[in-house]
Amino acid sequence: MASHELDDTDHQLLRLLQADGRRTFSEMAPEVGLSVAAVKRRVDRMRESGVIKGFTVQVDHAKLGRGIEAFTELRFAGTTSVGDILASASRAPEVQAVFTIAGDLDALVHMRVRDIAHLQEVIDRLRGSGKVIGTRTLMVLGSWTRDD
Amino acid sequence: MASHELDDTDHQLLRLLQADGRRTFSEMAPEVGLSVAAVKRRVDRMRESGVIKGFTVQVDHAKLGRGIEAFTELRFAGTTSVGDILASASRAPEVQAVFTIAGDLDALVHMRVRDIAHLQEVIDRLRGSGKVIGTRTLMVLGSWTRDD
C-alpha cells in the first residue's frame, strides 16, 4: 500500500482544484511548473488511486428555496443496525448527510429545508420512520466552510 | 429579482454537474436535449446569478491521513459575538466547517484529524482560544452524503 503517496505538487494541484474544480490542466500547468501532460497524468493518477473521489458543483441552496439548515440528533431503538440507521435517515430528500456517532446519540443528520414548517415535516417523517426513539434539532444560524 | 428562476432543464444540469462537476457541455447537451451553446449559456447564467457558487474536487480525506472525523459542540462566554465565534473556531486547519447554532449551544464544529491524539490536541486548542467555556465532542463512526 501507500502506493498513492503525494508530493508537494500533488497537494498543490488538489488545492487548486478545491478552489476551482473546473480549472483546466493548461491553466494549472504553469502554476505548478510542469507541462500540461504531466499535470493531467498526476490528476489521472489521483483519480485512479481514489485520492480524488470526484468533482462537483457548489450550489447556493438559499437561492434554490432551501434557505434553512439544521442538524438533527437521532436516537434509535437498541436493535437498530448502522446500516438501517443510514438507510432510514437518508431516505428524506431534504437530508444532505448522515453521520453515525459514537456515544449516547446514534446519528447526526444534516438537512436543508424551505422553512420551519418544512423542517417540522421532515423531523416528523424521520420520527415516524420506525425505529427513531428521540430527536433533538439544532437550527443553523450561520456557517463557514473551508473553501471546498 | 427572481431573475434567477430555474426550469427543469436547469435543475437537470445541476444534477448532472453535482454527479460530475467536470462533465463537458458537449456531454450534457444531448442529455438535456439542447445544443452545446445553449447548455453553456444556462450554466453561465447560473454562475452569474450565484445559484452556482463554484466547482470543487471531492477528496478522500482518509487517504490523505485524516481518517478521523468529529463534531465538537462549543459553548462560548456570553459576551462573544457570532463573528468572534466563527473567527475563533475556523482558525484551526483541521476545522472543515463551523455552524453557529440557535439554542443552548453556540457552535457546531466539523473537523478531520489524523488520530485520537490529534483530536485531543485540536480540542485543547479550541478550548484554549479564549472564550470557549464548554465542549462536547461527537466522534463520527461512519457517514453518508448525498452525492455532492
Place this chain on the structure above:
DNA sequence: CTTGAAAATATATTATC
C-alpha cells in the same frame, strides 16, 4: 518512473441568424 513536446482529437467559445 516521470517528464516535455508535438500531433490528433475533442471541447469551449463567440458570432450570426
Place this chain on the structure above:
DNA sequence: GATAATATATTTTCAAG
C-alpha cells in the same frame, strides 16, 4: 435556441532525462 467558425483544451504518442 441552433448552427457554424474559431480558439482552447484534452489526450495520445513518442522520445528523452
